[in-house]
Amino acid sequence: MQLMRAGWILLLAVPLCVRAAVLPEDRFDLLGHQYDGGGMQIEGPSVLVRKSFADTVAVSANYYVDEVSAASIDVVTSASPYTEKRTEKSVGLDYLRGKAIYSFSYGNSKESDFEANSAHFDLSQDFFGDLTTLTMGYSLGKDEVFRSGDNTFSDEAERRHFRIGLSQVLTRDLVASVKAELITDEGYLNNPYRSVRYLNSAGSYSFEPERYPRTRTSEATTIGLSYYLPWRAGLHGEYRMYDDSWGIDATSWQVKLIQPLGQRWTLETRYRRYNQGQADFYSDLFPYQNAQNFLARDKELSDFDSTVFGVGIGVQFNRAERETFNRAGLHLWVDQFQFDYNNFRDIRVTTLPGQEPLYSFDATVTRLLFTIWY
Amino acid sequence: MTTRIALLLLVMFLQAGCSIKPWVKPYERSRLADPVMNAAGHPVAESYMNHVHQAREAMRGAEGSAGGGCGCN
Numbered sequence: 396m397q398l399m400r401a402g403w404i405l406l407l408a409v410p411l412c413v414r415a416a417v418l419p420e421d422r423f424d425l426l427g428h429q430y431d432g433g434g435m436q437i438e439g440p441s442v443l444v445r446k447s448f449a450d451t452v453a454v455s456a457n458y459y460v461d462e463v464s465a466a467s468i469d470v471v472t473s474a475s476p477y478t479e480k481r482t483e484k485s486v487g488l489d490y491l492r493g494k495a496i497y498s499f500s501y502g503n504s505k506e507s508d509f510e511a512n513s514a515h516f517d518l519s520q521d522f523f524g525d526l527t528t529l530t531m532g533y534s535l536g537k538d539e540v541f542r543s544g545d546n547t548f549s550d551e552a553e554r555r556h557f558r559i560g561l562s563q564v565l566t567r568d569l570v571a572s573v574k575a576e577l578i579t580d581e582g583y584l585n586n587p588y589r590s591v592r593y594l595n596s597a598g599s600y601s602f603e604p605e606r607y608p609r610t611r612t613s614e615a616t617t618i619g620l621s622y623y624l625p626w627r628a629g630l631h632g633e634y635r636m637y638d639d640s641w642g643i644d645a646t647s648w649q650v651k652l653i654q655p656l657g658q659r660w661t662l663e664t665r666y667r668r669y670n671q672g673q674a675d676f677y678s679d680l681f682p683y684q685n686a687q688n689f690l691a692r693d694k695e696l697s698d699f700d701s702t703v704f705g706v707g708i709g710v711q712f713n714r715a716e717r718e719t720f721n722r723a724g725l726h727l728w729v730d731q732f733q734f735d736y737n738n739f740r741d742i743r744v745t746t747l748p749g750q751e752p753l754y755s756f757d758a759t760v761t762r763l764l765f766t767i768w769y
Numbered sequence: 770m771t772t773r774i775a776l777l778l779l780v781m782f783l784q785a786g787c788s789i790k791p792w793v794k795p796y797e798r799s800r801l802a803d804p805v806m807n808a809a810g811h812p813v814a815e816s817y818m819n820h821v822h823q824a825r826e827a828m829r830g831a832e833g834s835a836g837g838g839c840g841c842n
Binding site: 430556574578631641647669674732762 | 790791792793795797798800801803804805806807808810811812813814817818821822824825826827828829830831832
């Protein structure tokens with residue numbers, strides 16, 4: 396269930412990565428991914444196939460799996476460890492006409508207690524001597540939410556995304572870009588299993604279910620710069636700003652260096668910092684039961700900071716004979732995350748309510764990618 | 770009065786725009802076409818990492834920098 400909110404981005408990212416006025420490359424990707432941290436282990440494959448026809452149409456299909464083994468702090472303090480599987484399938488079509496690319500895609504994601512369907516449309520147009528690219532997009536998604544062990548519960552949510560972006564070649568070494576996206580949700584936006592805690596009359600604390608508003612509107616803006624360094628390397632900087640109608644403000648920035656090593660090898664490094672403020676209706680410990688209309692103790696809605704340091708190494712092989720495929724590559728990335736919460740306490744420690752230590756954890760994300768270009 | 774000045778400035782801006790020529794010629798774009806200039810060169814791996822970020826953060830939308838723009842091919 397909590398996976399689904401994030402699963403949306405997988406569907407959105409494929410058309411957004413299109414380089415303008417050039418169809419995506421014909422390629423086959425097999426990705427093995429693993430997340431390990433904070434009591435969660437998530438792993439699975441992702442397979443992408445893309446093929447273009449007559450230089451005007453490209454089709455793609457993606458199959459993605461998350462196998463989850465969960466014993467996170469939320470699970471061990473208010474439920475039992477569980478396993479879960481999410482499967483996501485999507486298909487896409489890109490159509491090139493003149494200096495414009497029209498992209499359509501459709502995706503379906505299923506878990507035992509959640510199903511989401513979404514449709515996406517994106518347009519990319521080059522102009523001003525191909526120095527400027529304008530992108531626009533719209534997505535519509537419908538979620539169905541269930542609760543394991545409770546056949547009487549079901550609810551729905553609808554999500555709409557509006558996005559616009561502009562990228563501009565500034566010099567022969569420098570490209571700048573800006574992108575904005577507005578998202579509106581309406582419906583059941585809770586996690587149906589999560590609880591908040593409140594002080595009880597015995598001086599201890601008890602739990603009650605979370606209650607979220609049934610609407611949420613957010614806006615995010617990203618500005619980016621890509622610079623070609625004099626010794627053949629790409630330096631990429633990105634700054635992102637976010638706020639929403641739940642009172643959450645957040646910013647992130649990232650620097651990434653892509654450095655070739657000889658003809659075949661590539662080294663990548665990245666550093667990212669993220670910080671967010673908490674939602675208006677978040678509290679680690681409410682003063683009494685039903686203290687307000689809306690209640691949340693989801694640590695993803697709390698005040699926290701995180702950092703990521705990532706390293707990747709890749710190798711590519713070119714083939715002279717091109718009847719089957721002309722290039723193959725293998726890439727490995729390892730990213731180390733650190734999360735530090737400023738208002739979410741580790742209630743596995745028994746002490747006076749509200750005096751528990753603040754929670755923090757680290758996680759390692761590993762990606763192994765095998766690619767064939769044909 | 771303010772409206773007229775704004776209109777005048779707009780016309781001047783648009784006229785100036787007509788005189789600007791693309792300043793990076795197609796034959797000067799080889800560096801921009803280099804794969805090192807594509808921060809999201811492997812879309813499956815990139816979208817998975819966006820997925821990891823979004824699962825643990827409230828921030829959502831406008832992931833990554835806008836693609837394209839080099840007119841390299």
